[in-house]
Amino acid sequence: QVHDIVARVLAGRGIGIDEAPGFLAPSLRDLTPDPSVLTDMDRAAERIADAVRDTEVPVYAFVNRRAFSAGALIALATDRVYMLPGSVIGAATPVGGTGEKAPEKIVSAMRSEMRALAEEHGLDPRVAEAMVDEEIEIEGVIERGKLLTLTTAEAEALGYAEQVESWDALVVAVGGSATTPVQDVQTNWAEKLVRVLTHPAVAPFLLSIGFLGLLVEIKTPGLGLGGAAGFLALSLFFGSHLILGLAGWEDMLVFGLGVVLLAVEAFVLPGFGIFGVLGLGGVAAGLYMSMLGSFPTTADLAQATGVLGASVIMMVVTGWALLRRIPTSGRLARRGILLETETDRSLGYISAAVRADLIGREGVADTDLRPTGAGLFGDERIDVVSETGWIPRGGRIRVVQSQGYRHVVRGITE
Structure with missing residues (x-):
């Protein structure tokens, strides 16, 4: 064949x-x-x-x-x-x-x-x-x-x-003779490797390892095994599809832009908003297009969808099991990106409920509000969300809405 x-x-x-x-x-x-x-x-x-x-x-x-x-x-x-x-x-x-x-x-x-x-x-x-x-x-x-x-x-x-x-x-x-030697061109080892890496049964593993490695690196920062494995797996995925002529530089550009937007959402403007949606869309589009050529057939589209779907399932299942067992980096906790504090009732925390009595109460932000966090009202600590965006820890706040489990606060500037 x-x-x-x-x-x-x-x-x-x-x-x-x-x-x-x-x-x-x-x-x-x-x-x-x-x-x-x-x-x-x-x-x-x-x-x-x-x-x-x-x-x-x-x-x-x-x-x-x-x-x-x-x-x-x-x-x-x-x-x-x-x-x-x-x-x-x-x-x-x-x-x-x-x-x-x-x-x-x-x-x-x-x-x-x-x-x-x-x-x-x-x-x-x-x-x-x-x-x-x-x-x-x-x-x-x-x-x-x-x-x-x-x-x-x-x-x-x-x-x-x-x-x-x-x-x-x-x-x-064509100008030869009956004694002209015929050279048989064989597939070399690099071409065989590319064939394996682009196989529909292998590509989902590369994508899963790539993203899980990056997640591990984010949770435990420092150039370690997780980041190296993730970078290597994604490089093998895109490199093999690029050599085969399926992926183009524009596909890698879309994927890279998606990763940048996700990083902005996670580290610069936290809160699942427009950057997060665009980032996820860019990552998915880049991966999907990298598995298609110029004129994809129905079979090509189905295969790319299957590879991407299998990758997502593997990442969700494996990631949930893996990240539960990896300790959170103290560096990220100190930066407020990942929270280490447990909101246990024995420590004075209560779950947010319908609290009409909270409306109008003033207090201080007990954590940075990005826009979610915790507010301290007297001796009561409650989960809140900022209406006006980021509020630093210690900033004065006032409760303006209390809807079920959602308590909205506004910063006091006067």
């Missing part, structure tokens, strides 16, 4: 002009029997086609029996197409993961790609379009309502291919 990583293999791996026949390796031909049934092959084919067009090394396509869908696109991107007798090429309509025809947006993009390749090689672009869209009619070639697939003889008559009798005949046709 051909994986997305083949796009990078064909982009050039240090293969010089003398080793060009290696691009025609039989093993590569055997690995692409019918790309139309493989997930993401249309997107992978686009990257392979771009790599073939950009290379300075002459590249030729050898159609051994059939080149459907993505195979047709890649073949047209090469300098010349050679076909064995009895072979066929065409039927390049994009399909979804379940075999249904792709949405018109994706079909239109594929149609334009095929037309551009045909024009680039001086061929009739209508023939290439008819391989994608059954609505294209060409007199004497294909009628409306049928998808175009060409035999070797038909492709040769239209200038789309040249017939060769064998592999050895192809090598001779």
